[in-house]
Amino acid sequence: MLKPLGDRVVIELVESEEKTASGIVLPDSAKEKPQEGKVIAVGSGRVTENGERVALEVSEGNTIIFSKYAGTEVKFEGKEYLILRESDILAVIS
Amino acid sequence: MLKPLGDRVVIELVESEEKTASGIVLPDSAKEKPQEGKVIAVGSGRVTENGERVALEVSEGNTIIFSKYAGTEVKFEGKEYLILRESDILAVIS
Amino acid sequence: MLKPLGDRVVIELVESEEKTASGIVLPDSAKEKPQEGKVIAVGSGRVTENGERVALEVSEGNTIIFSKYAGTEVKFEGKEYLILRESDILAVIS
Amino acid sequence: MLKPLGDRVVIELVESEEKTASGIVLPDSAKEKPQEGKVIAVGSGRVTENGERVALEVSEGNTIIFSKYAGTEVKFEGKEYLILRESDILAVIS
Amino acid sequence: MLKPLGDRVVIELVESEEKTASGIVLPDSAKEKPQEGKVIAVGSGRVTENGERVALEVSEGNTIIFSKYAGTEVKFEGKEYLILRESDILAVIS
């Protein structure tokens, strides 16, 4: 298992698809959009200058939207993950 | 639903129009102006170095003016949104 | 009404004129000088890392001198305003 | 009157002259030296991240040495002033 | 023994190998991947602006993933080590 440090999260990419009006699924070619991911593991949070650790707002299982180009790709036990800082996460989809 | 993180807000763009003195509506062509938006969702606020979370000044339903070029475009359930940091918001229109 | 956020203020530009010794009013052509403005609305102040909100030093109705090129132009209900951060204000004229 | 904001001060330039050994006054041509000024008005001080306002060390009437090129020139009621941040002041002459 | 200072850790590189589907071990040629290391020694942690020392999240013996190009190579008693800051560590493998 990967346990991220500080304010980091480990995510799996969620492939997004788009349907045309007629329902045909087309692969997404818009490269500039933020991406979706699923949170696999969360860190224990950053420590403020006051010495307090701030728990993350996201938790395991959340589906999130994050800034494209953010994070570092990691391959672990044959699967691809991305390790992001929470500040690169824009929103949680609920 | 999109739940933004930290000091972020989700907004919908408000198209602005301008009337001439005679009341004819002309599309706005001034590209350099700040833009208007309507707040759809707000984050729970940033955490200061003292460990306190600071609630946002804007709330759902507010109409705001924000810095052009700020934020990230997000398409969610077929609609376009913009995710901004509160610091990119100049003023609330009331 | 425009309600600025944080440490921002909304101002109206004050056109400055200069009189010659003989009292003839000449339009000001010195482009490098700071500009004068009148404060129309003030934000509720920035929040320090200690979690305290710091009230602005300027208030509605003040005439101020501010750094040229600072701020963002905003057109609202047919009038031009400028939205500045308080740190761009040099002095209050009293 | 000009009331500077935060940690700013309003000063009047003090023209410096230099005497030769024989007492003849020569205009100063050394452009690289710091300049002298007289403090006309002081701000109420910056606010620390702890929320405390820090009074300035200089006060009205002080003669100071400041970093050349610092500050903004302001013309007010026909006179020239300079608005500096206190951090641009090197020393008080007493 | 090497005792790292502050928020630093001393690590030994872990050579990673990849198996093909048929089980043949191939040397890893992907130069852009984060690297694995084993923690040999940890510092006593950084000191916050509040004056508190923050213990590291990793401890001796942990296997970690860290940002490629991070850290400084050190040769000590004939062996190669890398000294990293904890912030360059992405995750602990457990």
Next chain:
Amino acid sequence: MLKPLGDRVVIELVESEEKTASGIVLPDSAKEKPQEGKVIAVGSGRVTENGERVALEVSEGNTIIFSKYAGTEVKFEGKEYLILRESDILAVIS
């Protein structure tokens, strides 16, 4: 008298000389070395974000070594001084 502000000090340069093994004094031609100075006056110290003023570590009369190129030259009552920040001082010679 010059009273420096904040964490500044006023120093006089100390000309350094070097003796050869045989005791002949040669003028120093090494331009890259830090320089020596004697502290003439000290400021009252910087104010931390907690609102506390931190007294300087050096005091009047100390001989110090400081970073070359640091500080601002000031001519006062016919003598040359240098105004430094305490952070440009490397060590006190005692």
Next chain:
Amino acid sequence: MLKPLGDRVVIELVESEEKTASGIVLPDSAKEKPQEGKVIAVGSGRVTENGERVALEVSEGNTIIFSKYAGTEVKFEGKEYLILRESDILAVIS
């Protein structure tokens, strides 16, 4: 004696040598390695924004590894020293 200020230390360089497998001592030609030094004197530590002084982790007599190119060379009473900030020290050798 040299008393360094703040979070600085005074060190003497330790020349490192390398033996070949057969025991012949060769001068070290690897210019990119961190260097070893011996701590001669330590400062009283930096002051945090909370107003607390943080004692250094290293002490007189410690042998340390530090970042190459860090620090300032100082010649004092005929001997060469290096003045470093503690943050340029990677580890203590014990």
